[in-house]
Amino acid sequence: MILIDGKKAASELREELKKEVILLKEKYNKVPGLSVILIGEMAPSQIYVRNKEKSANEVGLKSEVIKYPDTVEEETILKKIKDLNHDENVSGILVQLPLPKHIDKQKVIETIIPSKDVDGFHPMNVGNLSSGYESSVPCTPLGCYLLIKKIEPNLNGKKAVIVGRSNLNGKPMTQLLLKENCTVTITHSKTKDLKAECLKADIIVAAVGIPELVKGDWVKKDAIVIDVGINKTERGLLGDVAFDEVSKVAKALTPVPGGVGPMTIACLLKNTIDCFKRSQN
Ligand code: GUN
Numbered sequence: 001m002i003l004i005d006g007k008k009a010a011s012e013l014r015e016e017l018k019k020e021v022i023l024l025k026e027k028y029n030k031v032p033g034l035s036v037i038l039i040g041e042m043a044p045s046q047i048y049v050r051n052k053e054k055s056a057n058e059v060g061l062k063s064e065v066i067k068y069p070d071t072v073e074e075e076t077i078l079k080k081i082k083d084l085n086h087d088e089n090v091s092g093i094l095v096q097l098p099l100p101k102h103i104d105k106q107k108v109i110e111t112i113i114p115s116k117d118v119d120g121f122h123p124m125n126v127g128n129l130s131s132g133y134e135s136s137v138p139c140t141p142l143g144c145y146l147l148i149k150k151i152e153p154n155l156n157g158k159k160a161v162i163v164g165r166s167n168l169n170g171k172p173m174t175q176l177l178l179k180e181n182c183t184v185t186i187t188h189s190k191t192k193d194l195k196a197e198c199l200k201a202d203i204i205v206a207a208v209g210i211p212e213l214v215k216g217d218w219v220k221k222d223a224i225v226i227d228v229g230i231n232k233t234e235r236g237l238l239g240d241v242a243f244d245e246v247s248k249v250a251k252a253l254t255p256v257p258g259g260v261g262p263m264t265i266a267c268l269l270k271n272t273i274d275c276f277k278r279s280q281n
Helices: 006-028 043-058 074-084 105-111 123-131 137-150 172-180 194-199 243-247 260-280
Strands: 033-039 062-068 093-094 159-163 181-185 201-204 224-227 231-233 236-238
Touching: 006 043, 006 137, 006 224, 006 260, 033 043, 033 074, 033 243, 043 062, 043 260, 062 074, 074 093, 074 105, 093 260, 123 172, 137 172, 137 201, 137 224, 159 172, 159 194, 172 181, 172 201, 181 194
Parallel strands: 033 062, 033 093, 159 181, 159 201, 201 224
Antiparallel strands: 231 236
């Protein structure tokens, strides 16, 4: 069994990006910039954002975190986004989710100009991705995709089963694998006989947020299994895949933590650099 080392893959990707930033600096005499808006004091968001900033600096990007209290008015955030949209030193804008209830998430997402939408959440990017055109791609599914391609470069005709239909993961993951000529099935909470669906898969991507949902006898021998879940439980941090059981049948499996997580942040940096490059052309 191949234990897919997301930390190592992310570190390799960051090294590549670092070199690219040096070349871009030589060519354009400036470096890509990432602006992150963080609202409130939620601990997980604080940690994510700190990691994003640290990684951005590590590869030589300019980065700033703009913090607001959770009482901030929606209008203030929208105004800030509009300013960043026009700021030529800003290549990418990310508003850390979740947002306080009084702020309309969709309005925030749609205010970010699509060319700086490093999350790939803007309907324009969602549409372009599903039509197979150039777009920003959400960081987590992009990270999963790159890990899968490392194990299996040719995905032609493979059967992929996605567990979970979220806009953040399941749906964009589907588009990425379709583009690679996979036959993709999206499953969700109303799917009948999820086990039978999973057993058909050459590739399983589990992104539902149910601890250890995907069991050993749900997985075909030599399948590639990607675990997007991060579930806090009494037994500690668990993925959506029963790791011990599945590791006995799968060809390759991501651990939690240390699998998809580190790739997500590295892909955010990649998206920022890609937005910068598109803005220079
Ligand atoms: N919160 C948790 N994951 C994400 C993400 O990928 N993007 C944003 N903007 N917020 C998040």
